[in-house]
Amino acid sequence: MSADGFQTLIHAKIRLALHPLEDRPGPRLLLLHGLGQRSPKQTPNEIRDWPGSVFALDFTGHGASTIPRGGGYTAELLMGDADAALEKIGPATLLGRGLGGYVAAMLAGARAQLVRGAIVCDGPGLAGGGTEPGKSTGPIVADSTDRAPDPFALLELATDLRPPDYASTFARQALAGSTATPPVTVCALERPEWLTAWLGSPAATPGTLADALRRYAQMQ
Amino acid sequence: MTDPHDHDADAEHVVYPGARRADRRRSVDSYGIEIAVYEWGDRDAPVLLLAHGGFDFARTYDVFAPMLADAGWRVVSWDQRGHGDSQHAALYSWGADGRDALAVLDSTTDTPVAVVGHSKGAGVTMDLVHGLPERFTRFVNIDGLPSARPQPDVSDHERTRMAARTTAAWLDHRRAIASKSRRPGSFDELAKRRGRMNPRLSIEWLRYLVSAGARHDPDGWRWKLDPSMRFGGFGPWRPDWSLRRMPKFPRPMLALLGMMPEEMGSGLTPDDVRPHLPPGTQLEVFSDTGHFIHIEKPREVADLVLRFLRDSNP
Numbered sequence: 001m002s003a004d005g006f007q008t009l010i011h012a013k014i015r016l017a018l019h020p021l022e023d024r025p026g027p028r029l030l031l032l033h034g035l036g037q038r039s040p041k042q043t044p045n046e047i048r049d050w051p052g053s054v055f056a057l058d059f060t061g062h063g064a065s066t067i068p069r070g071g072g073y074t075a076e077l078l079m080g081d082a083d084a085a086l087e088k089i090g091p092a093t094l095l096g097r098g099l100g101g102y103v104a105a106m107l108a109g110a111r112a113q114l115v116r117g118a119i120v121c122d123g124p125g126l127a128g129g130g131t132e133p134g135k136s137t138g139p140i141v142a143d144s145t146d147r148a149p150d151p152f153a154l155l156e157l158a159t160d161l162r163p164p165d166y167a168s169t170f171a172r173q174a175l176a177g178s179t180a181t182p183p184v185t186v187c188a189l190e191r192p193e194w195l196t197a198w199l200g201s202p203a204a205t206p207g208t209l210a211d212a213l214r215r216y217a218q219m220q
Numbered sequence: 221m222t223d224p225h226d227h228d229a230d231a232e233h234v235v236y237p238g239a240r241r242a243d244r245r246r247s248v249d250s251y252g253i254e255i256a257v258y259e260w261g262d263r264d265a266p267v268l269l270l271a272h273g274g275f276d277f278a279r280t281y282d283v284f285a286p287m288l289a290d291a292g293w294r295v296v297s298w299d300q301r302g303h304g305d306s307q308h309a310a311l312y313s314w315g316a317d318g319r320d321a322l323a324v325l326d327s328t329t330d331t332p333v334a335v336v337g338h339s340k341g342a343g344v345t346m347d348l349v350h351g352l353p354e355r356f357t358r359f360v361n362i363d364g365l366p367s368a369r370p371q372p373d374v375s376d377h378e379r380t381r382m383a384a385r386t387t388a389a390w391l392d393h394r395r396a397i398a399s400k401s402r403r404p405g406s407f408d409e410l411a412k413r414r415g416r417m418n419p420r421l422s423i424e425w426l427r428y429l430v431s432a433g434a435r436h437d438p439d440g441w442r443w444k445l446d447p448s449m450r451f452g453g454f455g456p457w458r459p460d461w462s463l464r465r466m467p468k469f470p471r472p473m474l475a476l477l478g479m480m481p482e483e484m485g486s487g488l489t490p491d492d493v494r495p496h497l498p499p500g501t502q503l504e505v506f507s508d509t510g511h512f513i514h515i516e517k518p519r520e521v522a523d524l525v526l527r528f529l530r531d532s533n534p
């Protein structure tokens with residue numbers, strides 16, 4: 001545990017900051033922040049009734065996690081970040097805002113046995129960079145910095161492409177392997193096409209955050 | 221039993237007919253990642269960029285590049301991040317490789333240049349030419365054209381299981397790589413391992429590659445390639461996207477296809493690619509050659525490239 005109260009996880013060459021916000025027996029909840037944001041220092045009000053432990057993860061290039069040199073971000077890399085947190089804390093419900101919601105949904109498919117329900121909420125980076133590239137794809141250039149959030153993360157993850165059929169592959173994986181019903185709950189009002197693809201599958205349903213938390217807590 | 225010391229004394233002196241080390245070696249800082257750059261030929265000659273394929277390195281051009289340099293070009297190649305003598309990065313992506321390539325180009329000249337790319341290196345540089353046509357004059361694609369591989373003929377259920385296995389394997393790899401290093405072996409073991417990926421290349425050439433692309437550690441030889449890299453994977457990119465814009469490619473193109481099936485090859489046929497090629501593209505098919513056309517037939521490919529560079533109008 002660091003002096004700032006977070007645990008350090010190793011994901012490949014990245015040191016990730018995992019913040020334990022509540023330490024209680026019972027179901028685990030992992031918070032995944034939006035693009036350019038960082039973990040909250042305290043448990044947000046809307047999840048204070050969660051009956052078990054609450055953790056929050058700083059993604060690569062965000063918060064207290066490593067800022068790598070030279071960029072190279074993908075949403076899949078961030079899915080690996082969240083998976084490293086699951087390896088540490090065990091099976092958990094995921095609550096993602098914006099970009100964290102996209103990552104939570106992907107991981108609900110890719111680690112269907114470990115994700116005990118994923119909740120997708122509005123926040124920065126929910127839409128990504130659309131469903132296909134523009135007519136001309138040129139290189140994105142940012143300046144390196146030692147301060148979070150990494151400008152490369154902001155640029156590369158804001159233009160991250162999310163075709164609906166790609167999102168659907170994760171929805172099918174979640175449906176095939178998850179013990180949560182439904183595997184994903186969508187609280188977000190914004191509905192980018194990747195999220196509409198999820199909602200077109202039985203793997204996701206719209207719902208309120210309070211209901212989703214209650215349902216997934218009982219399932220664990 | 222591995223003898224870590226075999227051939228270590230003479231690795232520096234492994235030779236291959238026609239292979240010539242770069243005339244100059246320098247480094248470029250690409251947003252904090254140190255990129256190793258190699259040059260053959262006269263400093264004042266027109267620049268020709270060479271981009272290597274995935275899991276390769278610039279010195280795989282040690283035979284091909286001197287042929288181009290001797291014909292009057294300043295040939296510039298580089299080890300992509302995590303490959304050869306370039307720095308291992310924390311993150312890798314197609315976009316990052318494009319930025320690194322542009323950093324090398326910026327460090328070389330601000331005059332438009334011709335570019336040759338092999339395999340993944342062709343794909344990355346094709347994107348650069350699309351995005352920044354004013355920086356390029358002509359383009360040679362060596363067995364790196366985009367393809368829309370047909371989906372395997374399996375049920376949706378089985379397809380979902382295959383995708384799940386792929387993503388789970390990738391995540392498992394990510395969990396394990398912090399403590400991983402490349403497997404050591406003797407000098408000749410590394411050459412033989414590489415031969416499994418490149419079954420058509422001679423053992424003499426593979427040994428030469430080990431001398432350039434591996435390092436000698438106390439417990440044996442290891443490829444310099446970042447151990448965090450692995451074949452395969454997944455992502456949102458759709459081959460259709462590349463195919464759709466290829467007819468609008470903004471510069472003259474020479475495209476080479478190797479037809480002999482290989483693990484690293486694309487498996488594309490001329491009929492697969494012809495409908496998508498930009499008008500005027502020169503397509504050359506090597507029916508008896510694999511994915512590494514420029515290594516199997518360096519003289520023939522060099523002559524084709526030189527003729528194309530001479531005759532095409534930028």
